[in-house]
Amino acid sequence: MSSLCFWCSAAVATAVALSILVFFQFFLKNKSPSSRISHAGTPPGSRGLPFIGETLQFMAAVNCSSGVYDFVRIRCLRYGGCFKTRIFGETHVFVSNTEWAKLILNDGGGRFTKKYIKSIVELVGHQSLLCAPHLHHKFLRSRLINLFSSCFLASFVPQFDRQIVETFQRWESGFTVFVLTEALKITCKAMCKMLISLEEENEVEMIQKDVGYVCEAMLAFPWRFPGTRFDAGLKARRRIIKKLKNIIQKRRELESQYEDFLQRLLMEEDNGEPLSDMEIGDNILTMLIAGQDTTASAITWMVKFLDENQDVLQNLKEEQFKILEEQREDNRSFLTLEDVANMSYATKVVKESLRLASIVPWLPRLILHDTDIQDYKIKKGWNVNIDVRSLHSDPSIYKDPIKFIPSRFDEETKAFSFLAFGMGGRQCLGMNLAKAMMLVFLHRLLTSFRWKVMDCDSSIEKWALFTKLKSGCPILITPLQSS
Ligand code: HEM
Numbered sequence: 175m176s177s178l179c180f181w182c183s184a185a186v187a188t189a190v191a192l193s194i195l196v197f198f199q200f201f202l203k204n205k206s207p208s209s210r211i212s213h214a215g216t217p218p219g220s221r222g223l224p225f226i227g228e229t230l231q232f233m234a235a236v237n238c239s240s241g242v243y244d245f246v247r248i249r250c251l252r253y254g255g256c257f258k259t260r261i262f263g264e265t266h267v268f269v270s271n272t273e274w275a276k277l278i279l280n281d282g283g284g285r286f287t288k289k290y291i292k293s294i295v296e297l298v299g300h301q302s303l304l305c306a307p308h309l310h311h312k313f314l315r316s317r318l319i320n321l322f323s324s325c326f327l328a329s330f331v332p333q334f335d336r337q338i339v340e341t342f343q344r345w346e347s348g349f350t351v352f353v354l355t356e357a358l359k360i361t362c363k364a365m366c367k368m369l370i371s372l373e374e375e376n377e378v379e380m381i382q383k384d385v386g387y388v389c390e391a392m393l394a395f396p397w398r399f400p401g402t403r404f405d406a407g408l409k410a411r412r413r414i415i416k417k418l419k420n421i422i423q424k425r426r427e428l429e430s431q432y433e434d435f436l437q438r439l440l441m442e443e444d445n446g447e448p449l450s451d452m453e454i455g456d457n458i459l460t461m462l463i464a465g466q467d468t469t470a471s472a473i474t475w476m477v478k479f480l481d482e483n484q485d486v487l488q489n490l491k492e493e494q495f496k497i498l499e500e501q502r503e504d505n506r507s508f509l510t511l512e513d514v515a516n517m518s519y520a521t522k523v524v525k526e527s528l529r530l531a532s533i534v535p536w537l538p539r540l541i542l543h544d545t546d547i548q549d550y551k552i553k554k555g556w557n558v559n560i561d562v563r564s565l566h567s568d569p570s571i572y573k574d575p576i577k578f579i580p581s582r583f584d585e586e587t588k589a590f591s592f593l594a595f596g597m598g599g600r601q602c603l604g605m606n607l608a609k610a611m612m613l614v615f616l617h618r619l620l621t622s623f624r625w626k627v628m629d630c631d632s633s634i635e636k637w638a639l640f641t642k643l644k645s646g647c648p649i650l651i652t653p654l655q656s657s
Contacts, residue, residue, distance in 0.1 A: 227260025241634030299456030
């Protein structure tokens with residue numbers, strides 16, 4: 175009873191506090207034109223309440239089934255393609271224009287640098303490529319980019335294909351399979367092998383869980399109390415880093431040889447300035463985070479879009495069965511990089527899925543000097559976010575933008591209008607790897623099963639940094655041999 179009273183009082187107190195906040199905000203909005211109408215030359219938009227700005231509205235969007243992007247979408251409709259807001263005590267400008275995207279993404283680090291909120295930096299690590307300042311980023315990227323060579327991809331594709339074939343062999347007729355769950359398992363397993371040669375099932379599962387906790391904590395309030403999302407994310411980060419440190423130490427002691435990214439980074443020690451253990455650890459964790467959820471989400475959306483567009487699916491099947499036939503004629507069991515390069519229609523399906531899903535909805539940068547972006551003055555210390563989702567659904571760039579039309583990529587698109595992987599010096603390092611994983615998954619799904627999506631709900635997973643389908647996309651499968 176007393177606990178009930180406590181919760182009732184707490185609820186009343188919260189309601190009163192919220193009413194005061196809402197009233198306060200309403201009062202400010204209507205009294206002070208400066209909060210609503212743009213300052214001379216700065217972009218339009220509301221900077222919200224003192225100190226907290228529009229953080230409450232942002233967090234409400236994080237916790238809503240239309241996804242965090244709704245916060246941006248609503249303001250974009252209200253103010254247009256360039257607006258400002260205040261979140262977590264900082265001013266953010268969102269821009270959705272190819273010219274501005276070009277200006278920002280082509281900048282060599284003089285006016286703009288990459289910037290994530292502090293909580294994300296703590297989770298991925300200060301030595302991570304994602305957070306490193308310009309010069310350090312250049313050094314780290316020069317080391318990491320070598321790992322993603324076409325030689326590596328050529329050996330990765332058949333390996334990944336084998337892994338998918340083995341997984342699909344366990345899927346039985348009449349099974350309902352959650353594409354997101356399976357894609358997460360598959361991508362995590364592939365990444366663990368590729369990065370650190372980790373194959374033991376329980377250990378891979380633990381890494382997958384921990385990477386999930388880190389991802390979930392990225393948009394959480396940075397509260398460190400036990401039981402909070404952020405605390406769980408930090409603990410998961412510590413477990414992964416501890417594991418990586420142990421593996422690095424063992425490799426150094428035993429001088430064992432592995433063919434994975436970690437080994438290649440350790441061997442770099444012989445050629446110039448080596449990466450420190452912390453740099454190696456933070457960046458292996460970064461690749462796990464950057465590669466796993468994104469690719470699995472992209473696969474899930476692609477399956478959903480194909481189910482909703484049976485004509486596209488039919489065209490795609492024709493291409494994929496031709497490739498299967500060629501494989502059989504050549505007596506090959508697994509796909510090669512060359513097969514993947516020949517999947518021209520599927521490549522457009524992948525691109526169109528990435529456009530429509532916009533897995534990474536905006537690209538964050540920090541402004542290093544006062545800057546004019548066309549008619550607006552953007553101040554040093556502000557954040558500018560390239561609104562990728564808005565660009566991807568701009569009808570002046572993409573005709574019928576809400577429709578799934580892979581053939582729209584028959585023609586070259588306008589520069590800086592397709593930004594699923596970013597562009598310029600910070601472009602996704604795993605872009606070709608991600609595309610290859612999506613294509614191989616697609617090939618095997620189409621040539622092994624008949625399938626039907628069982629839940630058409632398009633709600634977005636709450637608290638997800640990357641646009642993730644909440645339903646997980648359950649599909650009912652029938653193996654083709656038995657149909
Ligand atoms: C469909 C899957 C993926 C999507 C949509 C995606 C998208 C992106 C985007 C938008 C960026 C940021 C670009 C910017 O801020 O300008 C990025 C960066 C990055 N991605 Fe990916 N990514 C995917 C898969 C992967 C994979 C598989 C890996 C590696 C294993 C990876 C590794 C990275 C890294 C290391 C960066 C940081 C690059 C830098 O700052 O220099 N990504 N990705």
